[in-house]
Amino acid sequence: xxxxxxxxxxxxxxxxxxxxxxxxxxxxxxxxxxxxxxxxxxxxxxxxxxxxxxxxxxxxxxxxxxxxxxxxxxxxxxxxxxxxxxxxxxxxxxxxxxxxxxxxxxxxxxxxxxxxxxxxxxxxxxxxxxxxxxxxxxxxxxxxxxxxxxxxxxxxxxxxxxxxxxxxxxxxxxxxxxxxxxxxxxxxxxxxxxxxxxxxxxxxxxxxxxxxxxxxxxxxxxxxxxxxxxxxxxxxxxxxxxxxxxxxxxxxxxxxxxxxxxxxxxxxxxxxxxxxxxxxxxxxxxxxxxxxxxxxxxxxxxxxxxxxxxxxxxxxxxxxxxxxxxxxxxxxxxxxxxxxxxxxxxxxxxxxxxxxxxxxxxxxxxxxxxxxxxxxxxxx
Amino acid sequence: xxxxxxxxxxxxxxxxxxxxxxxxxxxxxxxxxxxxxxxxxxxxxxxxxxxxxxxxxxxxxxxxxxxxxxxxxxxxxxxxxxxxxxxxxxxxxxxxxxxxxxxxxxxxxxxxxxxxxxxxxxxxxxxxxxxxxxxxxxxxxxxxxxxxxxxxxxxxxxxxxxxxxxxxxxxxxxxxxxxxxxxxxxxxxxxxxxxxxxxxxxxxxxxxxxxxxxxxxxxxxxxxxxxxxxxxxxxxxxxxxxxxxxxxxxxxxxxxxxxxxxxxxxxxxxxxxxxxxxxxxxxxxxxxxxxxxxxxxxxxxxxxxxxxxxxxxxxxxxxxxxxxxxxxxxxxxxxxxxxxxxxxxxxxxxxxxxxxxxxxxxxxxxxxxxxxxxxxxxxxxxxxxxxxxxxxxxxxxxxxxxxxxxxxxxxxxxxxxxx
Numbered sequence: 121x122x123x124x125x126x127x128x129x130x131x132x133x134x135x136x137x138x139x140x141x142x143x144x145x146x147x148x149x150x151x152x153x154x155x156x157x158x159x160x161x162x163x164x165x166x167x168x169x170x171x172x173x174x175x176x177x178x179x180x181x182x183x184x185x186x187x188x189x190x191x192x193x194x195x196x197x198x199x200x201x202x203x204x205x206x207x208x209x210x211x212x213x214x215x216x217x218x219x220x221x222x223x224x225x226x227x228x229x230x231x232x233x234x235x236x237x238x239x240x241x242x243x244x245x246x247x248x249x250x251x252x253x254x255x256x257x258x259x260x261x262x263x264x265x266x267x268x269x270x271x272x273x274x275x276x277x278x279x280x281x282x283x284x285x286x287x288x289x290x291x292x293x294x295x296x297x298x299x300x301x302x303x304x305x306x307x308x309x310x311x312x313x314x315x316x317x318x319x320x321x322x323x324x325x326x327x328x329x330x331x332x333x334x335x336x337x338x339x340x341x342x343x344x345x346x347x348x349x350x351x352x353x354x355x356x357x358x359x360x361x362x363x364x365x366x367x368x369x370x371x372x373x374x375x376x377x378x379x380x381x382x383x384x385x386x387x388x389x390x391x392x393x394x395x396x397x398x399x400x401x402x403x404x405x406x407x408x409x410x411x412x413x414x415x416x417x418x419x420x421x422x423x424x425x426x427x428x429x430x431x432x433x434x435x436x437x438x439x440x441x442x443x444x445x446x447x448x449x450x451x452x453x454x455x456x457x458x459x460x461x462x463x464x465x466x467x468x469x470x471x472x473x474x475x476x477x478x479x480x481x482x483x484x485x486x487x488x489x490x491x492x493x494x495x496x497x498x499x500x
Numbered sequence: 501x502x503x504x505x506x507x508x509x510x511x512x513x514x515x516x517x518x519x520x521x522x523x524x525x526x527x528x529x530x531x532x533x534x535x536x537x538x539x540x541x542x543x544x545x546x547x548x549x550x551x552x553x554x555x556x557x558x559x560x561x562x563x564x565x566x567x568x569x570x571x572x573x574x575x576x577x578x579x580x581x582x583x584x585x586x587x588x589x590x591x592x593x594x595x596x597x598x599x600x601x602x603x604x605x606x607x608x609x610x611x612x613x614x615x616x617x618x619x620x621x622x623x624x625x626x627x628x629x630x631x632x633x634x635x636x637x638x639x640x641x642x643x644x645x646x647x648x649x650x651x652x653x654x655x656x657x658x659x660x661x662x663x664x665x666x667x668x669x670x671x672x673x674x675x676x677x678x679x680x681x682x683x684x685x686x687x688x689x690x691x692x693x694x695x696x697x698x699x700x701x702x703x704x705x706x707x708x709x710x711x712x713x714x715x716x717x718x719x720x721x722x723x724x725x726x727x728x729x730x731x732x733x734x735x736x737x738x739x740x741x742x743x744x745x746x747x748x749x750x751x752x753x754x755x756x757x758x759x760x761x762x763x764x765x766x767x768x769x770x771x772x773x774x775x776x777x778x779x780x781x782x783x784x785x786x787x788x789x790x791x792x793x794x795x796x797x798x799x800x801x802x803x804x805x806x807x808x809x810x811x812x813x814x815x816x817x818x819x820x821x822x823x824x825x826x827x828x829x830x831x832x833x834x835x836x837x838x839x840x841x842x843x844x845x846x847x848x849x850x851x852x853x854x855x856x857x858x859x860x861x862x863x864x865x866x867x868x869x870x871x872x873x874x875x876x877x878x879x880x881x882x883x884x885x886x887x888x889x890x891x892x893x894x895x896x897x898x899x900x901x902x903x904x905x906x907x908x909x910x911x912x913x914x915x916x917x918x919x
Binding site: 152153154158161213215222225226227286289290292297298299300302303313391392393395397398434437438441442444445 | 564565601602603605607608609610612613614616617620621633634637638640641645657659698699700703704707728729914919
């Protein structure tokens with residue numbers, strides 16, 4: 121078992137530097153605030169994509185319900201923001217001032233008990249991590265301990281996504297229903313809507329994203345990461361070797377859930393909005409598509425996938441309002457058919473060798489070649 | 501060109517000095533009457549909107565894709581027709597209207613994103629758009645933050661009023677109360693059964709209807725049921741209807757669910773010719789999907805039917821069909837969407853400016869005599885004064901006008917005693 125002594129090998133380091141340069145320098149300098157805010161929105165999906173790389177790409181657990189965790193994180197954040205926006209002063213015209221507007225429309229006259237703790241920011245931040253984490257733990261324990269896996273697990277996560285959507289839509293007095301929670305304004309009195317706030321939020325998000333990249337990379341490089349890969353390739357052998365496969369799977373699933381929840385919380389902050397349309401089956405599958413397009417074996421690939429697919433979505437829909445969905449569909453089919461390992465596979469097959477050759481011609485022989493093999497966990 | 505434009509600019513300034521504020525309304529008249537056709541851009545656009553000497557850009561923001569496309573397509577078509585007609589008449593303040601169409605894709609956050617794009621990137625002077633309440637709720641904070649102007653066409657639940665929105669459809673009390681009064685009087689109805697889709701509009705509408713039935717009509721609501729959007733199983737509620745035998749079934753089921761609901765109602769042997777049913781959510785567009793034979797005899801309560809017999813409508817319907825095909829039908833919301841560009845044009849001309857603040861301030865009192873529904877006027881609360889009508893569905897999918905209020909009904913988005 122070869123564990124890389126360095127945190128990043130060379131190609132990963134280049135990927136890291138490229139992403140950091142683009143997100144920290146190039147985009148903020150070239151884009152106006154409106155477009156930068158859109159990038160911030162795309163990046164919220166990159167959090168989900170990192171989680172999926174760990175759980176699906178490495179652990180082999182395909183979850184079609186990441187929208188659930190994205191939604192839980194987002195709703196926790198949105199509940200805090202909504203409470204702040206629903207001060208007695210702001211809601212004078214309601215029959216019951218001081219509660220969120222949608223409760224008033226649904227004839228609820230006092231703040232429900234489970235909303236009360238969301239007055240506290242500390243509680244909210246903890247809830248963003250813990251609520252989806254615990255929920256994933258429960259689903260994971262229930263499934264993996266009984267050795268439910270593969271397609272069945274994917275179907276069950278999808279069912280959970282459907283159930284949560286129905287719950288949110290049905291309980292509109294408590295959740296805002298299909299409208300979601302709109303008109304989020306301030307965070308501890310700090311207005312999140314003006315341009316300068318959008319820029320600050322963007323950088324906060326990028327920093328968080330790199331923190332998540334770091335955690336994911338750390339997990340990947342430890343023994344844990346190798347076990348995940350081993351489990352994906354030969355689950356029984358790992359089990360016979362004495363490892364508790366279920367616990368490792370639960371761990372990967374929980375990590376993916378927590379990453380998704382952070383993305384959801386950042387979404388609520390950046391977009392000022394949360395609605396059940398991010399929780400259901402369709403968004404959950406879209407999140408898997410971002411990861412597949414970018415390359416599920418590569419953290420950086422998946423992030424690029426999330427950014428580029430969403431960018432394509434925006435620009436196609438702006439240019440061809442009637443036809444854009446066909447274009448997007450064609451793009452997915454083309455990518456999956458032509459490059460099963462996604463954009464990162466394309467990069468590894470065509471671009472990386474040339475860069476390597478370039479380096480090789482400059483420097484004589486070094487030990488790079490060994491490391492680049494370590495990265496290439498075998499695809500199916 | 502620029503010479504003329506300068507005169508146009510100077511003249512009002514001189515007038516202002518001479519006559520003070522009293523002459524301000526006359527400014528808009530003067531340049532058109534005596535000088536250039538188009539006043540200078542710098543005078544009519546002080547906030548950097550997309551207005552040039554020859555063109556003004558507006559946005560159209562509806563769902564062209566997704567589950568709402570079926571409903572919103574009519575609105576897009578109506579708005580494009582209105583814009584074409586306005587351009588054929590010489591445009592607004594001498595400028596042709598150019599539109600940028602964006603797709604909300606039946607997804608509320610996408611609506612918010614596109615609204616922001618239209619306002620921030622394209623600097624559109626106004627947006628005609630949104631359909632569902634959810635999309636409007638998503639767009640509203642954007643409109644208020646970036647100070648845009650939205651013309652919203654759908655009948656909706658009320659409880660809202662914004663400087664940045666003109667509501668060209670009816671709010672709930674406007675639409676519902678007259679219909680309930682009529683059916684109580686005409687059919688002697690005392691007991692009502694409410695069925696709605698489960699979201700904010702039907703819930704609020706039914707809340708208002710319940711208060712009216714109980715407090716004003718002294719009747720009774722014998723059942724109130726909600727079904728998830730897109731639901732297609734109505735058998736249990738139909739059984740309850742059979743058991744409770746209400747005088748009137750009052751429905752606000754929306755979208756595709758309607759098809760299942762009316763078919764199952766018919767299959768269960770409920771004859772709408774004998775069992776009065778009043779709907780506030782089925783327009784000619786929905787009947788297209790339901791089928792006239794399944795809903796014939798039902799009453800609908802709204803402000804416009806394609807079959808209205810007035811001079812405006814007689815030119816509007818053929819013009820619409822000429823542009824979009826003989827088979828298209830025109831429902832209440834489509835007509836309300838058609839009002840949007842016209843009301844905006846009239847308001848711009850009244851204000852003599854494209855500036856959003858001036859339009860918002862000038863809107864109250866603007867009247868549109870060419871409205872296919874007859875005549876509308878904007879209220880101080882940015883909703884429209886309009887008549888409410890009851891129609892009976894016919895086999896051919898059209899409504900036959902049965903009743904209309906004698907006067908325009910005042911819009912009251914925050915009705916006292918109904919909340």
